[in-house]
Amino acid sequence: MAGPIPGTSRLLRTGMGAAALGLLLIYNSVDTLPADGSVPGPAAPPAAATATTAPGDADPAAPAPAAPVKAAPPLKRSRPVRLRIPQINVDAPVGELTLNPSGQLNAPPPDDKNLVGWYRDGVTPGERGAAVVAGHVDTTKGPAVFLLLSLMLPGSKVEVQRADGTVAVFTVDAVETFAKDAFPDQRVYGRTPDAQLRLITCGGAYDKKRKDYLDNVVVFAHLESSRPA
Template identity: 85%
Template sequence: MAGVIPGTSRLLRGGMGAAALGLLLIYNSVDTVPADGSVPGQAAPPAIAAPAAGAPSAGAAGGPGPAAPVTAAPPLKRSKPVRLRIPQINVDAPFTELALDPAGQLNAPPPDDKNLVGWYAEGVSPGERGASVVAGHVDTTKGPAVFLLLSLMLPGNKVEVQRADNTVAVFAVDSVETFAKDAFPDQRVYGKTPDAQLRLITCGGTYDKKRRDYLDNVVVFAHLESSRPA
């Protein structure tokens, strides 16, 4: 991807929040790889399209979202995220804010930093009521990146977000699913929620050399389970 996610400032600033962001992300890669699809140090782009066992098949756009979490914690006040930790897949990465450029397009995480995740700063912060959106590269021109193993997460795995208010929001994974970008359930992924939830998003599936993009998105659905002092 060329460093931006096409969109309009009207959509992003018109009160649609994360739902508007969803409409942008589903058709655009958060990955930047060479035109031939190769990645330095790898024979081919990583194949991480398979959803977790029991998850709906790729492109399943209908049906209800994940079951309401039983142990959901009360939402937290708004606070910027500063670091993401996922022990099960060895993620320990700082956040960068994703903002609009002068043309009204949302900038993607910098492609030259393999260990960085992006948060749409005008959307819900991790721990607030609603669905907070975090995006990361699966690979870049420099090799595998922060969300390379995202599709391998399992229900019950923990995701920790350290916040600027010196709290750590702990999320429990509900499901890990893969959706075709041309059949993405944006309302399910980005719609309003009654509690604090998290969406981790990267690319997956087959890499299309002509489009220079992956055909699918991997989405981790998680809910706020607890919080603690940092």
């Protein structure tokens, strides 16, 4: 697990959707971000990116991952408003990640330590597919919301409160670390037969020259149940 690096802020760097369109969330030093706060995103126009390559809707020719055991039926679409992870004391509001006119993905605000971001044109947590939520590991203000994400264990619970008044409860299946230059887009963002969740942040060693962490931590989870908020 990487600790906070004073004076810097990272944004998640990993493939978002099919590799062909290269939809990326990139965690970099805050002092290297463009003035508008955006980060490099999809090579294709936003319309193309949201049509077939949003997280959870990858190439139909790709093999679908095996369904987790005891997966609950998918829920209807409803945006997430809050994320809770009791094991690592996370209780954070959920913001929306969007694309700017240049086709770049706007990052979560780097000055908010307790905020996670969800790509609003992708699958919502609880819907069929792989919903994606990203958060900082640290910021210029110190440790951030996903600092302890790599310490999560299989069987841990993740609760996502949704705008429709339901709470989607996910069970963690695995926690893995991938090098950013070898990120398995298809495995993380590929189409799934049920409702799944991906929590992503930076991890591994910090490269001072690149002003970036070398790895991404990914939590894989499946929908176990739902209840009223």
